[in-house]
Amino acid sequence: MVRPIKIRKLYLPHPTITFSPINSNVAEKKKVTLLSEEYHALRLIDYELLNHSQAAKVMGISRPTITRIYEKARKKLATALIEIRELEVKEGNTTLHGSWYKCKVCGSEFNIPDPDLFQELCPVCNSSELYKL
Ligand SMILES: [Zn+2]
Incomplete structure (x- = not known):
């Protein structure tokens, strides 16, 4: 039986973006999709230099789970770079704080920590032209 996936907490919204190599014929290659939890694992560990335990606490998951997500993210990033493919970031199993x-x-x-204020x-x-993420 497959265990249900635990929703991961994000403290920042992830960008909905596609990175595309220039001067390359990428249209015929399948895009690599990085899920929001993989994007944030890379952000916390490689960009903010947290260790896996610290990153796991931030995302509300166990250390083995963050390690698994991080390894998937690194593999996808390497695949996009080595195979010269587009890389997109999409919503995964996450929720915003x-x-x-x-x-x-x-x-x-x-982020508005206290909606009453x-x-x-x-x-x-x-500007008053806002929308909720
Ligand atoms: Zn503004």
Whole structure:
């Protein structure tokens, strides 16, 4: 029997983005898809230099699970680089901490820890054109 996948916690929204090599015919090659939890494992371990135990705590999962996610992410990243394929980041099995908003005007993404104090204005440009992530 397959165990249900535990939802991983993210403290930042992940970018919905595709990286594509230039000067290369990638259209005929299958894209490599990095899930949001894999993107964040790379961010926490390779970019923010947390160890696996620290990264596991941030994402609310066990150390063996973060190691497994991280190894998958590294393999996918290497595959995209070595095989010169597009790399996309997509939603995986994750949820965001707190209430996250994105400003339609300046593109800023921000977290509101206490919704009672939220004035529904972007803290960067004061626009009221926001949407919940
Ligand atoms: Zn703004």
